[in-house]
Every structure is written in structure tokens, then in C-alpha cells.
Amino acid sequence: MPSPLRNGDTPLPAEAGGPLHRHQGRHFLSSISEHKVRRLIALILLLRLAAFCFSLSAAIFMSTNSSRSPASPSWLRFHPFRFVFAANGIVAVYSLFEMGASIWEILKGATLLPESLQLWFDFSHDQVFAYILLSAEAAGLTEARGKACVWAAERESGGFCVQSYISVGLGFAGFAFLALSTLLSAFRVASYIITGSSFHF
Amino acid sequence: MPSPLRNGDTPLPAEAGGPLHRHQGRHFLSSISEHKVRRLIALILLLRLAAFCFSLSAAIFMSTNSSRSPASPSWLRFHPFRFVFAANGIVAVYSLFEMGASIWEILKGATLLPESLQLWFDFSHDQVFAYILLSAEAAGLTEARGKACVWAAERESGGFCVQSYISVGLGFAGFAFLALSTLLSAFRVASYIITGSSFHF
Numbered sequence: 139m140p141s142p143l144r145n146g147d148t149p150l151p152a153e154a155g156g157p158l159h160r161h162q163g164r165h166f167l168s169s170i171s172e173h174k175v176r177r178l179i180a181l182i183l184l185l186r187l188a189a190f191c192f193s194l195s196a197a198i199f200m201s202t203n204s205s206r207s208p209a210s211p212s213w214l215r216f217h218p219f220r221f222v223f224a225a226n227g228i229v230a231v232y233s234l235f236e237m238g239a240s241i242w243e244i245l246k247g248a249t250l251l252p253e254s255l256q257l258w259f260d261f262s263h264d265q266v267f268a269y270i271l272l273s274a275e276a277a278g279l280t281e282a283r284g285k286a287c288v289w290a291a292e293r294e295s296g297g298f299c300v301q302s303y304i305s306v307g308l309g310f311a312g313f314a315f316l317a318l319s320t321l322l323s324a325f326r327v328a329s330y331i332i333t334g335s336s337f338h339f
Numbered sequence: 340m341p342s343p344l345r346n347g348d349t350p351l352p353a354e355a356g357g358p359l360h361r362h363q364g365r366h367f368l369s370s371i372s373e374h375k376v377r378r379l380i381a382l383i384l385l386l387r388l389a390a391f392c393f394s395l396s397a398a399i400f401m402s403t404n405s406s407r408s409p410a411s412p413s414w415l416r417f418h419p420f421r422f423v424f425a426a427n428g429i430v431a432v433y434s435l436f437e438m439g440a441s442i443w444e445i446l447k448g449a450t451l452l453p454e455s456l457q458l459w460f461d462f463s464h465d466q467v468f469a470y471i472l473l474s475a476e477a478a479g480l481t482e483a484r485g486k487a488c489v490w491a492a493e494r495e496s497g498g499f500c501v502q503s504y505i506s507v508g509l510g511f512a513g514f515a516f517l518a519l520s521t522l523l524s525a526f527r528v529a530s531y532i533i534t535g536s537s538f539h540f
Contacts, residue, residue: 218481269518272470273477280419280481317470328529 176244178322183240185319190233192312193271197226199305200278203298212298218274218281219302225274226309229267229316236260254330261327264320271316275309282306377445379523384441386520391434393513394472398427400506401479404499413499419475419482420503426475427510430468430517437461455531462528465521469514476510483507 200223204212213219239250239260249256287299401424405413414420440451440461450457488500 217484269473272474276474276477277481280478281485283418284482285485324525325529325532328526329533331526332530332533 178326179240179243182319182322183237183244185315185322186233186237186240189312189315189319190230190237192308192315193226193229193233196305196308196312197223197230199301199308200226203301203305213302216281216286218277219286221274222278222305222309225267225271226305226312229271229312232263232267233316254334257323257327257330261320261323264316264323268313268316268320271309271313275306275313278302278306278309379527380441380444383520383523384438384445386516386523387434387438387441390513390516390520391431391438393509393516394427394430394434397506397509397513398424398431400502400509401427404502404506414503417482417487419478420487422475423479423506423510426468426472427506427513430472430513433464433468434517455535458524458528458531462521462524465517465524469517469521472510472514472517476507476514479503479507479510 200213200219203219213223239256242250251259282299282302286302290296290298401414401420404420414424440457443451452460483500483503487503491497491499
């Protein structure tokens with residue numbers, strides 16, 4: 139984390155008060171900063187937990203969705219629903235990994251991968267998976283509103299239609315939390331870029 | 340732009356060399372920074388121009404799409420296609436406005452709105468419109484692959500199907516450029532937050 143270093147570099151109000159005061163001032167600022175960094179990581183962890191829960195349940199809801207008549211092969215016949223299942227599954231696995239990385243960071247005080255790699259990894263995957271998940275949900279919603287519910291109504295299995303909607307809705311909630319954690323990881327990368335080198339602009 | 344100020348605050352290698360050297364050093368660094376800021380704004384302008392062209396042509400392609408048989412009321416009967424048209428239209432108008440704001444910034448050396456407002460406005464709208472445009476394109480693609488092309492094939496108007504695909508493809512290209520400019524505007528906001536106040540973390 140570049141922040142404690144940078145706060146350490148800032149001239150302090152207590153600086154004129156001799157070595158003892160100066161040391162106390164630095165320690166005080168550094169602990170505020172540590173506290174804020176921990177709070178940020180805890181917030182990211184919370185967002186990832188929410189994204190994990192919603193995307194896992196969306197994947198489960200979609201994969202257990204089938205109509206009552208045994209002749210029809212359930213959700214697998216609708217390609218956008220496969221996309222919904224795959225995207226939610228990927229996001230669930232990724233969120234689980236990222237939760238592990240966040241817990242590691244809270245416990246050990248350092249990132250799992252080397253810091254710059256970890257920050258770029260988090261941000262790029264957050265951003266790309268958020269886009270993938272959103273397009274999957276939009277495609278799934280269109281399919282549910284279009285072909286899938288008509289098909290289900292013809293077979294008198296309204297439950298299939300409802301369960302598709304629930305799965306897509308849960309996926310949208312997962313996307314919302316993933317998008318929020320993208321904001322935080324983007325801020326962390328930018329902060330690393332800006333305060334890590336002195337000749338930024 | 341917070342960068343010239345911040346570079347001006349950095350201790351310089353020439354600082355020990357008296358007032359004249361110090362002033363030259365500051366001027367040198369400040370002009371490097373100005374140059375980089377201008378290049379960043381020009382890059383954003385280019386991305387916005389590309390997003391504008393693609394989303395405008397996507398909206399035009401979609402709105403002029405109709406099947407050959409006069410009985411069928413063209414693209415308007417497919418709700419996802421209305422969404423594609425609306426999203427591309429909004430992004431085209433927004434990109435045009437943002438191009439104007441970028442040109443203003445290059446010419447006048449200051450943002451159109453007050454700086455913090457402008458940066459937050461750019462970033463939030465970029466992010467939200469990118470999500471809207473992506474979900475519109477995903478919905479449009481699902482509709483084209485699903486109902487629309489089946490409907491068009493039944494009426495022997497394959498051109499309707501092809502033109503839908505082209506519109507959606509152009510929209511995806513517009514999204515790609517909007518997503519890239521989101522990265523840059525996110526970096527600008529983060530840079531403003533971090534270097535604009537001294538007690539960030």
C-alpha cells in the first residue's frame with residue numbers, strides 16, 4: 139500500500155516540535171492510514187461476499203430450472219441461459235478466490251500476489267467479469283421475456299418462466315456488487331500508479 | 340487539473356541552485372505535465388469521436404431497418420431493438436456533448452463545468468452509459484439470434500436479419516470505445532481525489 143509511505147512524506151504540523159513529537163505525529167497519521175486501508179479492504183471483502191452469494195444462487199437457480207414435462211430438456215435448450223449459468227459460475231469462483239485474497243491481506247498485511255500484479259489483476263478481472271455478467275443477464279432477460287416464457291407457457295410450466303426470472307434477477311444483484319467492487323479496485327490501482335511513482339501527471 | 344500544482348510542489352533537483360534555476364526547473368516540469376495532460380485530453384477526444392461515430396451509425400442502421408413486406412411494422416415490433424436504438428442514440432448525443440467539452444478544455448485550458456463536477460460527471464456518465472449500451476447490445480443480439488431472424492426468415496426478408504446484426508455489431512464497437520474512455524475518466528477522477536486533497540489514503 140503506497141499510502142502510509144506518502145503520508146509519512148507529508149510535512150506534519152508537529153514537525154517543529156523536536157524528534158519526539160515528530161515521531162508521534164508520524165505514528166498517529168500512519169495508524170489513521172492503516173485503519174482506513176483496513177476498512178477499505180473489509181468493504182471490498184463484504185462486496186465480494188455479496189457478489190459471491192448472489193451469483194452462486196443465480197447459477198444454482200438456473201441450473202436446477204427445468205419444466206415439468208420430461209420430454210423437454212430444461213434450461214439447456216436456451217443458449218442465453220447457458221451463458222447466464224456460465225457467467226454466474228465464473229463470477230462465483232472468482233469472488234471466492236478474491237475473498238480469500240482479501241482475508242489473506244487483512245491477516246498478513248500484504249497482498250497474496252506481488253502488489254502491483256495483484257491490483258491490476260483485481261481491477262482488470264473485476265471490470266471484464268462485470269461486463270460479461272451484465273451482458274449475460276441482459277441476454278438471459280431477453281430470452282426469458284421472448285422465447286423461453288412462450289415456450290414454457292405452451293407446456294403449461296409457468297414455474298420455468300418464474301425461475302428464469304429469479305435467476306436473472308439474482309445475477310443482476312451479483313453484477314451490482316461486482317460493479318461496486320470494480321470502483322474500489324479501480325481506485326486502488328489509480329492510487330498505486332499515482333503515488334507509487336513521483337513523475338506521474 | 341491538479342497535476343501542474345502537484346509537480347510544482349515537488350522538491351526539484353535544481354532547488355539548491357538559487358531562484359533562477361529553481362524557476363527554470365519548475366517551468367520545465369510544468370510544461371512536461373501540460374504536454375501530458377493535453378495528450379490525455381486529445382486521446383479522450385479521439386475515443387469519444389470513435390464512440391460517437393459507431394453509436395450514431397448503429398442507431399441509424401437500426402432505425403432504418405424494415406422488412407420488405409409492408410404489412411410488418413419493421414424493427415419497432417421488437418422491444419430489445421428499441422432499447423438498442425435508444426441506448427445508441429443517448430450515447431451518440433452524450434459523446435457529442437463530451438467532444439465539445441474536450442475541445443473547450445483544449446482551447447481554453449479549463450473544464451467547461453467546474454473541475455470536480457466535470458470529472459465526476461464524465462466518469463459517472465461514462466460508466467453508466469457503458470453498462471446501458473452493453474446490456475442493450477446483448478439484448479439486441481439475443482433478440483436477433485432468437486425471434487427477429489426467425490420472424491424475418493418466415494417473411495423472406497433476410498436483409499432485416501443482417502441489418503440487425505450490423506447495427507448490434509456497430510453498437511458493440513461503440514461500447515468498446517466508451518469503455519476505454521471510462522478507464523481514462525476514472526483515472527482522472529482518482530487523480531483529482533488523490534492529489535487534490537492532502538489527507539487522502
